[in-house]
Amino acid sequence: MKRFELEEDERKVLLTLAKRGAMSPSEVAAETWTLPGKALSVLRDLSSAGFVLLRDDTHCQVLK
DSSP, X not given: OOOOOOOHHHHHHHHHHHHHOSXXXXXXXXXXXXXXXXXXXXXHHHHHTTSSOOOTTOOOOOOO
């Protein structure tokens, strides 16, 4: 089994999702006290690593 080192933000997001279940990126941001852009970035990273599934209808945009 491969071991992963998670950052603090990643751990907070995964623990929140494990406790609450499916959430929108904005709900994750509010629950973890993370900025919305950072929460979305963490979710995308976790999704690309296979830890979470981002739905296609999540129409999220990060304003720059």
